Amino acid sequence: MKPKVIVYKKVNQKVLEYIKQTCEVVYFEELDSQNDSEFLHELKDAHGLFGVGLGIDKKLLDQAPQLKIVSNVAVGYDNLDLLELSKRGIMATNTPEVLNETVADTVMGLIIATARRMPELDYWVKNGQWDSMLEEKWFGVDVHHKVLGIIGMGGIGTAIAKRAHFGFNMDILYHNRSRNHEAEQTYGATYCSLEELLNQSDFVCLMTPLTPETEKLMGLREFEQMKQSAIFINASRGKTVDEEALIQALQKGEILAAGLDVFDPEPVQKDNPLLSMKNVVTLPHIGSATMETRFNMAMLAAENLVVGLKGDVPPNLIKSEVNTK
Numbered sequence: 001m002k003p004k005v006i007v008y009k010k011v012n013q014k015v016l017e018y019i020k021q022t023c024e025v026v027y028f029e030e031l032d033s034q035n036d037s038e039f040l041h042e043l044k045d046a047h048g049l050f051g052v053g054l055g056i057d058k059k060l061l062d063q064a065p066q067l068k069i070v071s072n073v074a075v076g077y078d079n080l081d082l083l084e085l086s087k088r089g090i091m092a093t094n095t096p097e098v099l100n101e102t103v104a105d106t107v108m109g110l111i112i113a114t115a116r117r118m119p120e121l122d123y124w125v126k127n128g129q130w131d132s133m134l135e136e137k138w139f140g141v142d143v144h145h146k147v148l149g150i151i152g153m154g155g156i157g158t159a160i161a162k163r164a165h166f167g168f169n170m171d172i173l174y175h176n177r178s179r180n181h182e183a184e185q186t187y188g189a190t191y192c193s194l195e196e197l198l199n200q201s202d203f204v205c206l207m208t209p210l211t212p213e214t215e216k217l218m219g220l221r222e223f224e225q226m227k228q229s230a231i232f233i234n235a236s237r238g239k240t241v242d243e244e245a246l247i248q249a250l251q252k253g254e255i256l257a258a259g260l261d262v263f264d265p266e267p268v269q270k271d272n273p274l275l276s277m278k279n280v281v282t283l284p285h286i287g288s289a290t291m292e293t294r295f296n297m298a299m300l301a302a303e304n305l306v307v308g309l310k311g312d313v314p315p316n317l318i319k320s321e322v323n324t325k
């Protein structure tokens, strides 16, 4: 008998067909209040879960006594209670590396858009306000030859460092759980304390996973330690930043601007003060959102799922000690 899998995200047909070769699939394009009870009913004899964003915790796992594997279609897995999963012998997998280059492109885009005030000026042009020579008050700041501080020099951080070093001649500082030799030797990055990084960087880019240790890693004190001329970029998770502190830092002019791909909560609340600040560039969590990369992530997640359900070790099994490397 084929194992039963619940796919709870809209997924490319090829990926779905691949999963169907070895599994019986119950497919929800997305989960909402309308199909919640149907989902819970299907969970009772499901062997695999395939999707993104859903909080997999004790309450949910209590409803899934047959579960063998959770295949998260994302590299970040802060939505998974790893302790509960491991207590029950349930495997969890993610999709590292296949998205590094695309997320790094998004981050460089945010850096440039924020520094050169592109969304603000785009609005200005389209609104018919371009009727004379550009005045100095609209000028941005340079990106090239500046200092970029990367907090979290993992797969994505290293891909950002590559772009910043070769494409923009930037000096790179980084803070990480451990030294990253590729970043140091190939992209000239210098390891330093968080405080040094914040004091010296023109751009501070946050790229750590969300863990108990990184929650609100950027708070009042950290923003105060940044240069007044510096730009803050976050493409990790909304909760790694104390949003109130960020809002205050921007209002008080403690930092120049911010470029944000992630918020807490998501979707961002419509009355979030960040949305009315001209020096804040916002994106709707699009780090990996290209056709090619989302396909590659889904296919990798499908491989993880199928291998795990066969009883083998999936290529991207999450080990609970990963977050402490």
Ligand SMILES: NC(=O)c1ccc[n+]([C@@H]2O[C@H](COP(=O)([O-])OP(=O)(O)OC[C@H]3O[C@@H](n4cnc5c(N)ncnc54)[C@H](O)[C@@H]3O)[C@@H](O)[C@H]2O)c1
Pocket: 075, 076, 077, 096, 097, 099, 103, 151, 152, 153, 154, 155, 156, 157, 175, 176, 177, 178, 207, 208, 209, 210, 211, 213, 214, 235, 236, 237, 261, 262, 285, 286, 287, 288, 289, 323, 325
């Ligand atoms: N915006 C998006 O669409 C998007 C896309 C992909 C990933 N992400 C986020 O980015 C995160 C990083 O992804 P990755 O693939 O580079 O992961 P990774 O595991 O390769 O790298 C994370 C790095 O952060 C470091 N780190 C962990 N805790 C730290 C701490 N307290 N201080 C300093 N460094 C710390 C680790 O040492 C590691 O090198 C993901 O967990 C996810 O939350 C967001």
Ligand SMILES: O=C(O)[C@H](O)CO
Pocket: 052, 073, 074, 075, 076, 077, 099, 287, 288
């Ligand atoms: O962690 C990830 O892979 C991205 O945030 C997409 O959800």
